[in-house]
Amino acid sequence: MAKSTQRKKNLFERFANWATIATGSSAAFIAATVVIIVWIVTGPIFKYSDTWQLVINTGTTIITFLMVFLIQKSQNKDSKAVHLKLNELLASHQGASNRMVHIEDLTEDELDKLARFYIKLSKLAEEEDDITCTHSIDAAEENHNEKLSSLKTKKHYQNALISRSKKSK
CATH class of the missing domain: 1.10.287 (Helix Hairpins)
Known part of the structure; x- marks a missing residue:
């Protein structure tokens, strides 16, 4: 210039x-x-x-x-x-997907597809008792299963399950 x-x-x-x-x-x-x-x-x-x-x-x-x-x-x-x-x-951020960088250039349809994915992640997160659980766009299902398996061995998770089952009775 x-x-x-x-x-x-x-x-x-x-x-x-x-x-x-x-x-x-x-x-x-x-x-x-x-x-x-x-x-x-x-x-x-x-x-x-x-x-x-x-x-x-x-x-x-x-x-x-x-x-x-x-x-x-x-x-x-x-x-x-x-x-x-x-x-x-x-x-x-270590756990964040680098595919999310510069997504503002995607088409409306591509953004809608991502939005549906995050709705799915939200539903997975709602099933968990630990609010600190997060998911990456690249490995959501795998992370969800790993976190769930890991949580099942933790005392606070087991207590939450017991508490939830008592409430539902």
């Missing part, structure tokens, strides 16, 4: 960050409220004319039009930052 193009991009990035902060502030809300109040107060002076109405309509339309793009840019940046943070957590 050329140096002048990069400089323009950085300038726009700084302006967009400033504009996002400025327009999301209390001062911006107060300024917008003052503009509306001034417009309302000037209504009788301009006899509520079409021009008087056009001023506020045109002004708010232009601001809304520009804000849509500013909000979208801000949302894109925030979303990218959140995805990168989540990707780092997934990549750094």
Whole structure:
């Protein structure tokens, strides 16, 4: 990328960050409220004319039009930052599936398939008495069976089973 193009991009990035902060502030809300109040107060002076109405309509339309793009840019940046943070957590966690990194690029059908898988994991987890049990997307069934076998030898699990059977009687 050329140096002048990069400089323009950085300038726009700084302006967009400033504009996002400025327009999301209390001062911006107060300024917008003052503009509306001034417009309302000037209504009788301009006899509520079409021009008087056009001023506020045109002004708010232009601001809304520009804000849509500013909000979208801000949302894109925030979303990218959140995805990168989540990707780092997934990549750094021993039991997490690395296949989950960057899933935001999957199709809707692929995401639905993953959602169904996690519903299945949730149902498996509901069958267990230990809330600390987790499952990986890569080895869910195997992990579930291993954890269940391991839990059956633990005292707290056996006590929970006894307690559950007493409650059901």
